[in-house]
Amino acid sequence: MKLLGLEEDLRRRSSRPTTGKLIIGVLGEYLYRPGIQTAHTNIGNLTRLRESRMERAKQGEDAEEMRKHVEPIWTGQIVYRSLITREALESVFPGHPSLSYPIQGRIINAAALISKPECYGSVYDGPWVAQVAQEDLKAEFVNWESRVQTLLDLMKSPSKWVINSVDSLPSFVSGRVALIGDAAHAMTPHQASGAGQAVEDGFVLASLLAQPEVNRITVTEALKTYDEVRRPFAQDILQRSLRTGEIYFLQCPRVQDVTLESSAAGGISENTLLELNDDLGDILRWTWTTSIVDDRERAIALFKNRLGINIAAV
Numbered sequence: 001m002k003l004l005g006l007e008e009d010l011r012r013r014s015s016r017p018t019t020g021k022l023i024i025g026v027l028g029e030y031l032y033r034p035g036i037q038t039a040h041t042n043i044g045n046l047t048r049l050r051e052s053r054m055e056r057a058k059q060g061e062d063a064e065e066m067r068k069h070v071e072p073i074w075t076g077q078i079v080y081r082s083l084i085t086r087e088a089l090e091s092v093f094p095g096h097p098s099l100s101y102p103i104q105g106r107i108i109n110a111a112a113l114i115s116k117p118e119c120y121g122s123v124y125d126g127p128w129v130a131q132v133a134q135e136d137l138k139a140e141f142v143n144w145e146s147r148v149q150t151l152l153d154l155m156k157s158p159s160k161w162v163i164n165s166v167d168s169l170p171s172f173v174s175g176r177v178a179l180i181g182d183a184a185h186a187m188t189p190h191q192a193s194g195a196g197q198a199v200e201d202g203f204v205l206a207s208l209l210a211q212p213e214v215n216r217i218t219v220t221e222a223l224k225t226y227d228e229v230r231r232p233f234a235q236d237i238l239q240r241s242l243r244t245g246e247i248y249f250l251q252c253p254r255v256q257d258v259t260l261e262s263s264a265a266g267g268i269s270e271n272t273l274l275e276l277n278d279d280l281g282d283i284l285r286w287t288w289t290t291s292i293v294d295d296r297e298r299a300i301a302l303f304k305n306r307l308g309i310n311i312a313a314v
Ligand SMILES: Cc1cc2nc3c(=O)[nH]c(=O)nc-3n(C[C@H](O)[C@H](O)[C@H](O)COP(=O)(O)OP(=O)(O)OC[C@H]3O[C@@H](n4cnc5c(N)ncnc54)[C@H](O)[C@@H]3O)c2cc1C
Pocket: 001, 002, 003, 004, 026, 027, 028, 029, 030, 031, 032, 033, 042, 043, 045, 079, 111, 161, 180, 181, 182, 183, 189, 191, 192, 193, 194, 195, 196, 197, 198
């Protein structure tokens, strides 16, 4: 998804609609995207967009709140990534129970994650994506079991991706501008849902904009409705992803008092592991108990309600 353009002068204070096309700015590039020099460069426009919003809001009460969200935050998490071939893995460890996933059948996308929860909310000092030496990667996992070491040995030229997040934006919209996807709610990858949530944003937004009542005047109401429906949901998934990560990293309440030493000595009981597995299931339950189609219907009804249209009578 690309930024198509932006024709609204964000510095205008008047709420009167300007002429020109409605153009939705879709800016992501928050977390990763190797091959592009620095992620900071790529969020330049988004930062400017947020700064413009701040400019509009600086006289208002929410200026201080908006200022907190100009920069994304570091989650304290880093992913080391590397591509290895299936043949290479099988030659040294046939039947390796790897959690990494295959690409085109033969290539395995190996990812090794680290988490420093005490750093959550800070600003990462350094490039967000960088090549690193294999020794640096291995240094993070000293004393880990042999199955892990096998994978690390095969990750010959790993890259390091800093996981940043856009947590709790007070709004996804301003006037006739809307943020969707990572620009609105970049999240940790543990619910495997960042792209899915971006698609759901687009689905609801497109459905609203396709309503016959949408015009240059009412479009702001459509965008407010998009924000009302999508923001709480996407931000809830962001929180669920964080909680999932806490369990994966064993940094969650049930085991937070277990030290490395006591863990190695069996300090985490099988029962506790089963409870953690249940917790993961509970966190993921939304995937089969909620429906984006229901949310779309609710959004359309809310929008018509905003315009004073009684759907039952239509
Ligand atoms: C390790 C990892 C694993 C993940 N696994 C999953 C998963 O399993 N499932 C899942 O759903 N999600 C997953 N995600 C998250 C998912 O990849 C993102 O949420 C998704 O790509 C966000 O899409 P987007 O379109 O919002 O942003 P992006 O994919 O970042 O797209 C933004 C686009 O905007 C372009 N752009 C940037 N600046 C400008 C500009 N000024 N002008 C024009 N264009 C511009 C960029 O080039 C880019 O093409 C994972 C993320 C990570 C880091």
